[in-house]
Amino acid sequence: MILRCENLTKYFGTAQSRQVVLESVSLDFRAGETCALLGPSGSGKTTLISIFGCLLSPCGGTVTINGKMVKYRSKGRLATIRRRQIGFVFQQSQLLPFLNVYDNLFFTGRNAGISSCELRSRIESLLERLGIQHLRTKRPNAASGGERQRVAVARALLHRPPILLADEPTAALDWENGRNVVELLVGVARSEQSLLITVTHDPRVANFFDRRLTMDSGRVFAP
Amino acid sequence: MFAAAISMLLHNPLRLFVTLAGLSCLFILSACQVGMLVGWCNTVSALVRHAGVDIWVVSPKTVAFDYGVPLPDIRIHQVRSVVGVEWAEGIYMDWSMWQRPDGKRISVEVVGLDDSSVGGPWQMRDGSVDNVHLPDAVIVDQAYLGPLGVSQVGEEFELSGYRVIVRGISEDVRTFTASPFVFTSLQQARRIDARYRDDEVTYVLARYKSGFDPIVVKQSLADEIPNAEVLTTDEFAQRTILYWMIETGVGLTAVITAILGMAVAAVVVSQTLYTLTQEHARDYATMLAIGFARLKLIGVVLIQSLVLATLSWILGTVAFAYVAGLTKGSAIPLEMTLGVYALLTAIHIGCCILASMLSVRSILTLDPAVVFRG
Numbered sequence: 001m002i003l004r005c006e007n008l009t010k011y012f013g014t015a016q017s018r019q020v021v022l023e024s025v026s027l028d029f030r031a032g033e034t035c036a037l038l039g040p041s042g043s044g045k046t047t048l049i050s051i052f053g054c055l056l057s058p059c060g061g062t063v064t065i066n067g068k069m070v071k072y073r074s075k076g077r078l079a080t081i082r083r084r085q086i087g088f089v090f091q092q093s094q095l096l097p098f099l100n101v102y103d104n105l106f107f108t109g110r111n112a113g114i115s116s117c118e119l120r121s122r123i124e125s126l127l128e129r130l131g132i133q134h135l136r137t138k139r140p141n142a143a144s145g146g147e148r149q150r151v152a153v154a155r156a157l158l159h160r161p162p163i164l165l166a167d168e169p170t171a172a173l174d175w176e177n178g179r180n181v182v183e184l185l186v187g188v189a190r191s192e193q194s195l196l197i198t199v200t201h202d203p204r205v206a207n208f209f210d211r212r213l214t215m216d217s218g219r220v221f222a223p
Numbered sequence: 224m225f226a227a228a229i230s231m232l233l234h235n236p237l238r239l240f241v242t243l244a245g246l247s248c249l250f251i252l253s254a255c256q257v258g259m260l261v262g263w264c265n266t267v268s269a270l271v272r273h274a275g276v277d278i279w280v281v282s283p284k285t286v287a288f289d290y291g292v293p294l295p296d297i298r299i300h301q302v303r304s305v306v307g308v309e310w311a312e313g314i315y316m317d318w319s320m321w322q323r324p325d326g327k328r329i330s331v332e333v334v335g336l337d338d339s340s341v342g343g344p345w346q347m348r349d350g351s352v353d354n355v356h357l358p359d360a361v362i363v364d365q366a367y368l369g370p371l372g373v374s375q376v377g378e379e380f381e382l383s384g385y386r387v388i389v390r391g392i393s394e395d396v397r398t399f400t401a402s403p404f405v406f407t408s409l410q411q412a413r414r415i416d417a418r419y420r421d422d423e424v425t426y427v428l429a430r431y432k433s434g435f436d437p438i439v440v441k442q443s444l445a446d447e448i449p450n451a452e453v454l455t456t457d458e459f460a461q462r463t464i465l466y467w468m469i470e471t472g473v474g475l476t477a478v479i480t481a482i483l484g485m486a487v488a489a490v491v492v493s494q495t496l497y498t499l500t501q502e503h504a505r506d507y508a509t510m511l512a513i514g515f516a517r518l519k520l521i522g523v524v525l526i527q528s529l530v531l532a533t534l535s536w537i538l539g540t541v542a543f544a545y546v547a548g549l550t551k552g553s554a555i556p557l558e559m560t561l562g563v564y565a566l567l568t569a570i571h572i573g574c575c576i577l578a579s580m581l582s583v584r585s586i587l588t589l590d591p592a593v594v595f596r597g
Binding site for chain 1 (some may be wrong): 516
């Protein structure tokens with residue numbers, strides 16, 4: 001298993017006014033699997049992938065990535081896990097607006113520890129594969145929403161992470177563009193043998209995934 | 224990292240331009256205040272430093288060159304008799320009134336030179352320093368020709384009611400006070416000044432004989448000359464500077480203004496960097512989320528503050544050099560020493576880095592999980 005969680009719990013607030021967001025969530029994911037996480041707002045989807053992404057620590061339970069238990073107390077270790085083992089695709093692409101597309105990728109890739117030479121060829125191959133070579137020298141604000149999400153996908157894949165986490169990657173796109181991005185994401189994850197977990201509200205998007213999990217009130221239900 | 228930090232700064236060129244303009248102006252303000260202070264220090268001690276002697280024997284508790292107290296000229300002979308002294312002469316210095324032909328009077332600082340003309344003007348435009356020994360002769364500086372009413376050599380004026388003739392014009396021999404220097408001979412200075420007797424001088428100047436230990440000779444002079452203080456040229460120059468800069472409060476005012484300039488510069492950098500960091504808070508959060516270490520992001524802020532400090536320093540230095548060039552030869556010249564400028568630069572850069580701490584703090588408290596909140 002590439003990712004496993006056991007009895008994951010998360011709550012916010014004090015003992016008097018405790019709001020439970022995750023309640024005893026236990027899940028296993030294998031490499032190359034694509035999974036859609038569905039559910040209404042406030043059901044705990046984003047909290048769950050934030051914990052998987054080492055951005056948030058759980059109140060109880062364990063998370064194991066590649067067989068190693070994540071120690072949430074060590075902020076430095078968490079940053080290293082995010083840098084090396086996880087690729088993120090956010091709702092609003094979140095590209096750095098002051099760098100052009102190529103520099104966005106190069107800057108992130110260098111931080112992930114990829115050598116300049118390897119990084120250049122990796123960027124070229126991703127730009128070609130995602131059909132965004134023409135954006136190379138453009139700033140993110142000069143690209144369309146769909147194009148920006150493609151660049152975000154390229155950024156997430158740069159360092160060949162075993163885990164890809166996407167938070168409503170199609171929310172800001174029309175259906176046509178959204179579908180293209182999801183197809184791309186799923187296709188790339190399968191070919192690179194990465195686990196892909198995508199949070200979505202859209203049941204049409206969920207159809208592209210191998211596995212669909214529904215969340216409600218902090219619990220996970222498999223259909 | 225450097226390229227990203229610069230790109231972030233350049234992302235809003237208008238703000239960068241305004242910030243740099245503001246910072247450069249504040250650096251110039253501070254540099255001008257300090258430059259004025261250095262210029263004043265050089266001016267108040269110029270005559271002491273340019274005299275080219277090793278020792279000044281002064282009356283006890285003399286506060287500055289400009290406020291001397293008479294010494295009996297027997298001290299000159301006493302100084303000459305000390306082992307290790309090669310040469311000694313007297314010099315006169317006191318305030319007097321200069322009267323122009325149109326009846327206007329102006330206060331002047333009269334300097335009476337002994338036979339070797341030591342302590343006289345170090346740069347002459349017209350005539351020679353030794354002209355002070357001609358009958359009724361005086362030398363004035365070209366910077367004060369207007370206030371003194373002098374247009375050329377050979378003109379006659381009154382000094383404390385005595386007729387004097389301008390026999391030379393010096394160059395760049397300024398005073399810190401509004402009263403110009405008027406050089407004459409020691410004999411004439413004493414004749415003009417009723418407060419001085421014929422056997423009195425203001426200071427005794429001396430030079431060491433080569434091969435003798437200056438410290439030992441100075442100590443011998445201090446032991447053997449009664450009712451007088453023995454100071455090296457540096458000590459007397461420093462005492463004069465301290466009197467004018469501290470006792471009169473002039474130096475303090477300049478220093479306070481310079482510090483205020485630096486403080487305002489720090490606030491400007493602080494605000495700019497903080498605004499920049501807040502504007503890019505989501506970008507920083509994204510970088511944190513995708514695995515950038517906080518230290519690297521703090522590095523971005525520090526690079527930005529260093530770049531702002533360096534660019535504003537370069538612009539400020541060019542402008543200061545230009546302004547200093549314009550004031551050269553004026554009554555208030557802006558001058559600078561390498562050491563003082565290095566200190567000013569270090570403070571400027573230090574303030575800019577210190578100003579980035581607010582931004583650093585905001586990065587330290589940034590939560591990367593915000594990127595998942597839409």
